[in-house]
Amino acid sequence: MQPLAFVDLETTGATASQDRITEIGIILVDDSGVQEWSSLVNPETRISGFIESLTGISNEMVSDAPRFCDLASRVYKMLEGRIFVAHNARFDYAFLKQSFLREGIDFSAKTLCTVKLSRRLYPGHPKHNLDTLIERHGLQVSGRHRALADAQLIHQFWNKVQATIPQEAIQSAVKALLGRPSTPTHIDLTMIDGLPESPGVYLFYGESDLPLYVGKSVNIRQRVMSHFTADVTSAKEMSLSQQVRRIEYIRTGGEIGALLKEAALVKKLQPTHNRQLRRNNELCSIQLKEATEGLQVHVAYANDLDFSTTSNLYGLFKSKREALKALTEIAEEHSLCKAIIGLEKVKPGSPCFGRQLKKCRGACIGDEIRLAHDTRLLSGLGKLKLKTWPFDGPAYLKEGEEMLLIENWAYLGSARSEEEIWQLLDGHAAQFDKDTYKILSRLEGKLRQIAN
Numbered sequence: 052m053q054p055l056a057f058v059d060l061e062t063t064g065a066t067a068s069q070d071r072i073t074e075i076g077i078i079l080v081d082d083s084g085v086q087e088w089s090s091l092v093n094p095e096t097r098i099s100g101f102i103e104s105l106t107g108i109s110n111e112m113v114s115d116a117p118r119f120c121d122l123a124s125r126v127y128k129m130l131e132g133r134i135f136v137a138h139n140a141r142f143d144y145a146f147l148k149q150s151f152l153r154e155g156i157d158f159s160a161k162t163l164c165t166v167k168l169s170r171r172l173y174p175g176h177p178k179h180n181l182d183t184l185i186e187r188h189g190l191q192v193s194g195r196h197r198a199l200a201d202a203q204l205i206h207q208f209w210n211k212v213q214a215t216i217p218q219e220a221i222q223s224a225v226k227a228l229l230g231r232p233s234t235p236t237h238i239d240l241t242m243i244d245g246l247p248e249s250p251g252v253y254l255f256y257g258e259s260d261l262p263l264y265v266g267k268s269v270n271i272r273q274r275v276m277s278h279f280t281a282d283v284t285s286a287k288e289m290s291l292s293q294q295v296r297r298i299e300y301i302r303t304g305g306e307i308g309a310l311l312k313e314a315a316l317v318k319k320l321q322p323t324h325n326r327q328l329r330r331n332n333e334l335c336s337i338q339l340k341e342a343t344e345g346l347q348v349h350v351a352y353a354n355d356l357d358f359s360t361t362s363n364l365y366g367l368f369k370s371k372r373e374a375l376k377a378l379t380e381i382a383e384e385h386s387l388c389k390a391i392i393g394l395e396k397v398k399p400g401s402p403c404f405g406r407q408l409k410k411c412r413g414a415c416i417g418d419e420i421r422l423a424h425d426t427r428l429l430s431g432l433g434k435l436k437l438k439t440w441p442f443d444g445p446a447y448l449k450e451g452e453e454m455l456l457i458e459n460w461a462y463l464g465s466a467r468s469e470e471e472i473w474q475l476l477d478g479h480a481a482q483f484d485k486d487t488y489k490i491l492s493r494l495e496g497k498l499r500q501i502a503n
Contacts, residue, residue, distance in 0.1 A: 054081035076198030089199035140164035246272035304451030359459035
């Protein structure tokens, strides 16, 4: 077998991208024998009282210790070319990888988690934490929550396994674990094995029946595994992966179906880790209306009109403040009068503030004809213009074996038979949806109306 490195770390917290290492313990095992090494590490940040009470490592103890940058080269040489063995290996591996990255070193190694190894070799036991292994296997404890002492316990467990389990079973288990993508220890691998390599959405659940996160991909299995790879370097992904206990999925006919299903499920279920696609009840747009003196600008709300059929709407904004900000940027870029477009209040016939700064061409006081001003207004807003729903009734988009049903830029669902189509259409009140609009407006030419 490849040379081994039994590793344990003590840290200032649980998040690799934010917290720091306070102690490293390494036991090297190869044909030449066993070597032990450990060092305190100055984390260059304060150690909390809770962590100090847990590990016994105080701020005073590490004040004169080497920083990780001082140890990086030595630690890298010790670990290079070895299988990285640790209890809950993702934790220790993530911290070392992050620490190396800060020094410009790209560290990678095959990891063997002794939690997973214990589960595979002793499937009849419900618990596999280090304290349980100490009691179950009679491991000799010289200390707990100190790096070298815990590394010694992991090494002892490895030796117990070698002495009590047939080599064929050990080699089979190690080969299977090294050949698998790394996943959090609390996730049942059968859930990963059951994920399809096809388009669709996936749902992460924690302890409750409410999802933590809804995602989409053209390859569900690959995308799910990417979350567990990214949590080594991302605090957000680490937080999510630590909470996941169950994974479900829904297949779709293709990428568009996955996008639409994801948007619909996020609005319906409101997962705590999704932000971008949540329902927004203040959705508004910039509306132009014709008046005797010229174009008038208003902020129109979804509750007041139908965005799918109303013409002369520009942009989709989550709030009035966002709409006015966009209008202000357009006004400044195109030298528009902020008084005329409703961004500034002035007395009739008086110049706006921009005119005094020579940023307005004077339409507010008649120095510029209104038609010229309104032409620039239309030009500035042009790229934001919303498309009205092009059909009199529902339409569909064919993707794989599915028909995606859409009405008024709202996703009604997917169907694989005529019966399912009419079930979706029967009594369904379609409302304009911002995210569905953004997905489908660029595919307008592929939509086909459903015949009555």
